[in-house]
Amino acid sequence: MKSKAVLMRVLRILLVLLALGFCAYSLVSQWDDTVRAFGQMSWITLVGAFVTGLAGLFVWMLGWRTYLAGLGSPLPVRATFRISNISQLGKYVPGKVWALVTQIEMTREHQVPRLRSFSSTMLAVATSCACGLAMAAVTLPLTSEAARDRYWWLFLLAPVVLAALHPRIVTWCLDTALKLARRPPLEHPVGLGTTLVAVAWTILGWALFGAHTWLLCAAVGGEGAGLPFQAAGAYALAFVFGLLVFIAPGGIGAREAALVMVLGPVLPAGAPIVVAIASRVILTLADLAGAGVAFLMGRGKAPLPDGPAQDEPEKFTKTST
Secondary structure, eight states: OOOHHHHHHHHHHHHHHHHHHHHHHHHTTHHHHHHHHHHOHHHHHHHHHHHHHHHHHHHHHHHHHHHHHHTOOOOOHHHHHHHHHHHGGGGGGSSSHHHHHHHHHHHHHTTTOOHHHHHEEEEEHHHHHHHHHHHHHHHHHOOOOOHHHHHHHHHHHOOOOOOOSSHHHHHHHHHHHHTTTTTTOSSSSOOOOHHHHHHHHHHHHHHHHHHHHHHHHHTTOSSSTTTHHHHHHHHHHHHHHHHOOSSSSSGGTTHHHHHHHHHHSSSTTTTTHHHHHHHHHHHHHHHHHHHHHHHHOOOOOOOOOOOGGGHHHHHHHHHHH
């Protein structure tokens, strides 16, 4: 067991180094475009976009933590912050599985069963997509005639994806998936209170990312009372689109293309690509900053909660292996 733990730690370090390499390549490959984009914006705008993006990432982490606690594995904020920020570097490696694999293995250090960690992550991703589509449906068609003509179908899709977050539907989907994988069902079904809290954190995160995009749009000539809503909806739709493009690391390319397409009708010519590049670079730096802080924090101690729930991860691990 000790040799396996050492091996997993070495593999995690190699994955992080690989992710940092991809991050560096992404930043260097668009250096000239980044310099031009940043040259059109004030430092106040750039710092504001960085802070709101960093806050959005932190709030989304709290949404994942809510699901993890609701499934029976509450973790301290410190431990959750470290796991989330280090593992999310894996999204910059081609393929969407590396961040998930790293996150699952890091939660094992805190006695969280793999299936429980996997389920909480899938719930967080589904909630993010559902709330993102809902935000796009509420903001884009109501603030832009062009968006209303092009994205009218979001009005129909948003209620469906939000309804799919009902605990009974979520529990049924997860139990069905686990049954197909020949694994035991969830021993802690997702509760309505857990879902509502996670949704609230996720919506707050989308609002912060909307503020991040609005600051960049305003800096390149965007104006009007509807601009904050257009920016929020554009980023939400672009992010979900990038998430669905499996092969693109961190949704790179796909997210920018969608953002340019949606912002095209509401920004001056050439401005949408400036916003897309600036947003990508700033959020990449936010990911790196979060991971850097997480590394400096170290693992620390994360004692299991008191009471009966303390033994449940071990029981679950034995029955699922």
